[in-house]
Amino acid sequence: MSTTFKKRNIFLWLLAVAFLTPIIILFFLSFSKNWRFPAILPEQFTTENWSYLFFSSGNIGQSFIVSLTIALSVACFATLLGFITSKYIAYHKYRKKLLLLTYFPFALSPVIFALCLKFYFIKMSLIGNVQGIILAQLMIAFPYSVIFFTGFWSQRIKQFEDLVATLGGTTAYAFRKIVMPIAKSLIMICFFQCFLISWFEFGLTSVIGYGKVETLTIKVFQFVTEANIFYAALSCCLLILPPVILLWFNKKFIVQTSK
Amino acid sequence: MGLNTKYAIFNTSKINIISFLLLLVFAILPLILGFGFAVSYSFGLIGVLNKGFTLENWSALFENNDVIVSFLYSGWLAIASLTLSVVMAMAIAIFFHKKFSKGIYSYLVYMPLAFPSIVAAFFFAQFLGNAGILSRICYQLGIIDHIQSFPNLINDRFSFGIIIAQLFLSLPFFILLYTGLYQTERIDDYTQLANSLGAKNKQSIFRISIPILLKKSFPNIVMYFIFKIGTYEVPLLLGRSSPETISVLAVRKLQKFNLYDIPQGYAIAVIYTIFIISLLMIVLKINKNEYDI
């Protein structure tokens, strides 16, 4: 019995190693300078890369801010608007058909979707700027948010609204005093998940950004094509930093499940 | 009952109009406009080189096998990584479900979820590449004596690198799914019941646990398949120039400067969209009650 126990545990340990190693390696790489074959460890460890981030007029720091701004905006709008619209859908006669429609943009590959809409973005002067990217990413995050919240407007919540009505309160009062407090934690989860949808986005951003808006993901790609793996690793570390922090607070923040 | 309620006022209120407009602007309109644009362009009705309605772009598409191969390749990649993820995750759930409900493993499993596709692609390029970490370890251990002796694990014929990267990204999701389902579907209770009826462990697993888990997770698997077909960043960095996945192929045709390729690129986008929407409708028809995420 104990040998099978050990064998099984080894498998788990291997899994743990497999999940942790990438982060550790990326972290190491971001502190390195020279890494010629066949050395396993880099020849030089330095904090130069990270100081480049902070002290030069350097692009990585700027990209971090740009990505953060875009992601926070997308998260705010998508969560708020999605919450309101999901109620409309949940109580609608054609609930199922509307939900089907909402699923479509979310299921498509963002980069292909962006390419089909590029013409319109050019016409509206939303190409190559932050506003355009926020709008484009909203077309992915907003449907997600709507679908996320549709499960919330269940029979139970409707009963609460009816209850408040028979006690003399208006729909707005019910919304303020009862529905919003109950929905609080769900709203937080949706906010962070929309944040991550935007934070991780690459293809769509590169199409609509037209090379002028440089988010962190685009920076990673740039450094890879320049074969500058140390700056790429640094950008990667910055990219995974917010999700890891969010994970520390609440595991649910970073899981996007779809049924 | 209860949805046909006294909400006559509700139905015309400002909030409802706003909600409808939001849905239109952000969800419905982009789809119609984008699809319409792609269709028109592919039939030559609009575009830089448009000459009016023509089928030549579509026939050019099917002249060589590029497109069909691309679809099959994308499908194969998705199925390969999906199968590996499902099998591994189910095994983990069946044998280790307790470890993942709390404690260190329940946090570790979330680690890969903090990785965007492009970071995962970059990492595995550094790990599996010829000059990468695995190669260096092999050299130090004396397994290879030359940088060229290390086998091609990325940009290779079997798409090994792509599949491993996709596995890394999707495994946590399925582990969470199956460990969760294990609890909610009370698989423990059912296997105990089966054992009391004389079944051995192996039989319980194959006759009870796996069928229940598969049945309940089927919509999730199909949805995941739909998402993975359109994968872009990982094949972009870890794939070869041929075959390409659908997204990579479409982007190449649409972004490069060969203007004759652009209508074809939009035709590919049209085929892809129809394919995805059809799959989606099938999934959501089967899964009538559960529409939420």
Place this chain on the structure above:
Amino acid sequence: MFLQINHIAKKYKDKQVLNDANLNLEAHQTLSILGKSGCGKSTLLKIIAGIEDADDGEIILSGSNISQVKSNERNIVYLFQEPLLFPNLNVFENIAFGLRIRNLAHADVKIKVEEMLQSLELTAHSQKMPHQISGGQKQRVAFGRALIINPPLILLDEPFSSLDVETRANMQQLYKTIAKKFNITALFVTHDLKEALLMGDKISYMEKGILEVFDAKQDFINADKTGVKNEIDFWNNL
């Protein structure tokens, strides 16, 4: 006549849920409505409360036709089967809810709620959250929340069906006491024969959307379809 329901009809999808429902209720009386599940009793109550629309018919309360009045203006309280307490408010605030909507001064709210808590024997639990109290206690809170605003009419939809036998008996006793004390006018829906006989001053029977009101309890007992005779025979033949 305090409450008059005339020719209420309601169809849902293809099923005629309510078919020409009529009833009269005098003030300060409780009318029991006995019926099996799915016979339309909840729908009737919801229509009276205003949270569902009837296809036909009218509702007259104290002489005025309230059929088109919004539910939050009818002053008719509907008590759900499951005691639906607001999960984000404690017992005190749940009971105070209706008073706070009516913008009562905080000091007045405190007095009224504490009085109600005493009548319901819930004073010790006033700061607890809903998930911390039992089913019977929740139902008492739901009562208190409804009664404290002194509604002219209360609609109870199988309020005790989710409770165990002993708690149910206690709650039935409590209802009778409170109904007298607060001079309640109510419609009490149940699928339990004994409960219908106990709770109501007058009894009615609903089957397949058709409501029959009995003028005297003896008529109800004598009627075959209500099942009282079968019960008596059963106990006698033991």
